[in-house]
Amino acid sequence: MSDVSDETTQWAAAVQAVSALGGRASIDEVWSELKKTRPDTPLGTVSQALNNAAVNSPQRTSQTSGREPRRTDSGNRYDKLLRIGRGSSATFVPYDPAIHGTWEVYRDETARSTHGTLIRKVEEPPFNAALAIRYLERRYPGPARRTTHIVAFRTREGRHLAVDPGKEPERKTSIQLFVETVPAGVLPGRVTEYPPERTRNHHLAAHAPSLARGHQAYAVQVRSWEELDHLCDGYDGIAPPTKQQSSSSTKPVQAHPVNQPINRILFGPPGTGKTHRTVEEALRIVDPEFLERHSGERSVLKARYDELAQAGRIRFVTFHQSFSYEDFVEGIRAETAEDDGAAGGIHYRVEPGVFRQVCDAARSRTVTESSGDLDIDGRRVWKISLGDWATEGHIFDECMQKGIALLGFGYGVDLSGVKSRADIVDRLQHAQGTTFESTDYTVTALDTFIRRVKVGDLFIVSQGNLKFRAIGEVTGEYEYRDRGGEDTYTQARPVRWVRRYDPARPYTDLMENRFSQMTIYEPNASTINRDRLRALLAPTPNPDAPPEPRVLIIDEINRGNVSRIFGELITLVEPSKRDGCDEALSITLPYSRERFSVPRNVHIIATMNTADRSLAGMDVALRRRFEFVEMMPDVSVLDSIDVAGIPIADMLRVMNRRIEALLGRDYVLGHAYFLGLKADPSVEMLEAVFRLKVLPLLQEYFFADWQRIAWVLNDHRKPAHLRFIRATQGAIQDLFGSDVELPTESRLWEINDAAFGDPAAYKAIIEVSSEPA
Numbered sequence: 001m002s003d004v005s006d007e008t009t010q011w012a013a014a015v016q017a018v019s020a021l022g023g024r025a026s027i028d029e030v031w032s033e034l035k036k037t038r039p040d041t042p043l044g045t046v047s048q049a050l051n052n053a054a055v056n057s058p059q060r061t062s063q064t065s066g067r068e069p070r071r072t073d074s075g076n077r078y079d080k081l082l083r084i085g086r087g088s089s090a091t092f093v094p095y096d097p098a099i100h101g102t103w104e105v106y107r108d109e110t111a112r113s114t115h116g117t118l119i120r121k122v123e124e125p126p127f128n129a130a131l132a133i134r135y136l137e138r139r140y141p142g143p144a145r146r147t148t149h150i151v152a153f154r155t156r157e158g159r160h161l162a163v164d165p166g167k168e169p170e171r172k173t174s175i176q177l178f179v180e181t182v183p184a185g186v187l188p189g190r191v192t193e194y195p196p197e198r199t200r201n202h203h204l205a206a207h208a209p210s211l212a213r214g215h216q217a218y219a220v221q222v223r224s225w226e227e228l229d230h231l232c233d234g235y236d237g238i239a240p241p242t243k244q245q246s247s248s249s250t251k252p253v254q255a256h257p258v259n260q261p262i263n264r265i266l267f268g269p270p271g272t273g274k275t276h277r278t279v280e281e282a283l284r285i286v287d288p289e290f291l292e293r294h295s296g297e298r299s300v301l302k303a304r305y306d307e308l309a310q311a312g313r314i315r316f317v318t319f320h321q322s323f324s325y326e327d328f329v330e331g332i333r334a335e336t337a338e339d340d341g342a343a344g345g346i347h348y349r350v351e352p353g354v355f356r357q358v359c360d361a362a363r364s365r366t367v368t369e370s371s372g373d374l375d376i377d378g379r380r381v382w383k384i385s386l387g388d389w390a391t392e393g394h395i396f397d398e399c400m401q402k403g404i405a406l407l408g409f410g411y412g413v414d415l416s417g418v419k420s421r422a423d424i425v426d427r428l429q430h431a432q433g434t435t436f437e438s439t440d441y442t443v444t445a446l447d448t449f450i451r452r453v454k455v456g457d458l459f460i461v462s463q464g465n466l467k468f469r470a471i472g473e474v475t476g477e478y479e480y481r482d483r484g485g486e487d488t489y490t491q492a493r494p495v496r497w498v499r500r501y502d503p504a505r506p507y508t509d510l511m512e513n514r515f516s517q518m519t520i521y522e523p524n525a526s527t528i529n530r531d532r533l534r535a536l537l538a539p540t541p542n543p544d545a546p547p548e549p550r551v552l553i554i555d556e557i558n559r560g561n562v563s564r565i566f567g568e569l570i571t572l573v574e575p576s577k578r579d580g581c582d583e584a585l586s587i588t589l590p591y592s593r594e595r596f597s598v599p600r601n602v603h604i605i606a607t608m609n610t611a612d613r614s615l616a617g618m619d620v621a622l623r624r625r626f627e628f629v630e631m632m633p634d635v636s637v638l639d640s641i642d643v644a645g646i647p648i649a650d651m652l653r654v655m656n657r658r659i660e661a662l663l664g665r666d667y668v669l670g671h672a673y674f675l676g677l678k679a680d681p682s683v684e685m686l687e688a689v690f691r692l693k694v695l696p697l698l699q700e701y702f703f704a705d706w707q708r709i710a711w712v713l714n715d716h717r718k719p720a721h722l723r724f725i726r727a728t729q730g731a732i733q734d735l736f737g738s739d740v741e742l743p744t745e746s747r748l749w750e751i752n753d754a755a756f757g758d759p760a761a762y763k764a765i766i767e768v769s770s771e772p773a
Contacts, residue, residue, distance in 0.1 A: 014049040015080045023141030054083040061113035073097040099135040129169035145207035152208035160208035183234020190221040261575040267608040268631035271670020274607040282551045311535040312509045319560030328353040350592045357506045362550040362599040364505040380457045389463045407491040414480040450478045462515045467504035472497040557606035572598045610666035633671045644759040687756040706749040722761040
């Protein structure tokens with residue numbers, strides 16, 4: 001346990017905790033360490049403290065350590081750590097200027113931080129083997145295994161890497177780093193492959209056995225700090241920021257490995273592109289290669305997003321005040337008998353919510369897949385039940401094993417050769433000695449199974465009303481199979497089962513509506529989503545690949561009652577509590593009474609409008625289980641927009657600084673409100689933006705405090721004819737008389753319509769007029 005007294009400042013306590021944890025620690029690890037002596041320490045406070053002390057953290061420009069300009073090699077007491085990675089999975093190590101280089105905190109007029117400062121790297125130390133080994137010792141603390149010929153390290157994930165220091169490491173400016181795998185982005189010409197049988201440095205056997213002869217390994221030539229950082233980041237699973245992220249004012253987001261669950265909230269003021277950004281965030285998880293190939297091509301990315309959403313791999317939902325646990329997880333729904341094709345009145349059943357549907361789909365695996373592509377054009381699709389799924393599982397198993405579909409109607413009667421419904425009725429009446437009507441469902445089911453279903457049609461095998469567990473192609477005509485009186489499942493059709501799922505998939509992966517209780521029927525064409533069916537039947541490139549990721553996008557997450565919506569699942573969404581993890585948990589759902597857990601391949605991307613509810617007001621349990629990525633206005637995208645001599649970017653920057661001073665940074669105006677001016681840079685368009693978007697939003701922000709709105713628009717320093725809002729000249733006492741005591745600040749305000757069409761009024765938002773008011 002770290003020796004941290006109650007009087008120690010939070011940032012200093014966090015720095016001490018990093019040292020106590022061996023010289024490298026994550027936010028969660030430091031939090032756990034500090035709670036040993038300060039049990040009520042909030043996770044957010046620990047994150048702020050670590051970033052406050054990290055020389056390369058952009059967040060420090062809004063904290064105490066980023067207030068005054070300086071170089072980080074000046075010995076300032078705050079410059080104690082270096083951050084590796086980004087987001088909630090970042091780790092921190094002690095900062096050493098000799099190996100990490102020097103950063104500078106500097107003032108910049110375009111900075112949107114609290115103190116108007118930014119940070120940049122200004123000095124790189126010389127690169128040589130001695131300093132590189134010193135760097136690796138800081139990055140991978142723990143006992144380094146070394147000889148004069150090899151120095152070996154072990155990553156936090158347990159993988160070896162080793163470096164040959166050479167005879168004179170201080171003069172060696174190119175090093176050879178042995179690794180188990182080569183991260184993406186390493187130049188091929190720098191890599192030497194060592195197959196298991198190839199001879200290599202024999203010292204690896206004692207100090208890095210997974211790199212020794214007998215194992216696949218690679219040697220990478222590294223010649224600079226940038227290359228070493230890139231190699232180590234990739235080896236640790238930290239993806240570099242994309243080009244688009246690097247050029248944006250929004251800080252980069254770490255790309256987690258696919259098997260690492262992501263719970264991420266994009267938060268910021270309105271109009272900053274949070275919902276717009278979810279398209280790329282989802283593709284980064286579901287189809288990262290496509291995102292990389294088409295980076296910056298918005299229309300192409302959106303089309304791919306729509307395809308994946310149509311296939312059910314991306315789901316989108318918006319929280320609101322009426323959204324509930326029953327909508328999100330599961331609830332009881334009333335339905336009439338007609339909805340199900342059954343007799344009776346109203347009955348109730350458990351209906352899965354959107355989150356459970358996503359989890360059920362993510363959990364499902366294809367356990368049977370036939371070879372060859374299957375064209376679904378022109379094929380009719382039939383829903384069929386292969387026995388009662390709860391009590392007759394052996395029927396389904398027999399069908400899968402023997403390549404048939406069995407129907408239990410018909411009382412075991414051989415119906416070979418029937419040509420019409422009347423023939424079916426005659427056979428049944430002759431065998432049973434009872435009267436059957438042509439309209440009886442037994443007759444309808446048999447007629448459908450024997451006569452209407454054609455070779456080449458598709459069977460969808462349901463599991464109850466809400467799931468399906470197999471898809472098959474009918475390959476032959478009706479057959480009678482004598483089962484020796486064991487049961488009545490004697491009606492058969494040969495089927496090639498092209499897909500079998502375990503567990504079953506939710507109906508939403510295929511259907512627009514749930515299945516009916518009827519044993520066999522042809523669903524309405526409008527209820528079958530053929531695009532999803534094609535996706536389900538498409539050949540799988542690699543059957544042994546990890547389960548495909550699923551993404552649930554929650555827009556406006558803070559507008560719903562998060563505790564009520566998530567319920568007990570707030571624990572299960574935590575990455576370490578997911579199904580398959582060491583600390584996995586499951587619960588019994590309250591309505592269905594089924595055991596439930598959250599799969600590792602379900603990822604949650606949410607958006608949160610800070611003007612609607614600040615981050616500080618979020619449920620603490622939610623904050624601990626999600627990583628938060630701030631999205632502030634990117635005013636630079638407006639730099640090229642000039643409307644009648646009005647620099648739109650400069651105008652927005654000035655307005656936002658005034659709003660931040662009056663209300664706080666959660667309420668600034670987003671750049672998205674002004675993007676329409678790119679296509680139509682006219683005064684008329686700008687007038688529409690101010691009248692319909694900006695002014696109403698300012699009225700909401702300031703609760704119709706017109707004086708403060710006037711300050712934001714600089715109206716108090718403009719000539720009267722250029723003011724958007726202005727106080728009327730008439731005395732307010734004229735309205736109420738002299739006997740009414742009114743507040744001294746009471747004034748009447750009016751909107752000056754003429755100003756909205758005058759470019760000078762917008763220019764004066766930025767400039768201070770010299771004319772008398």
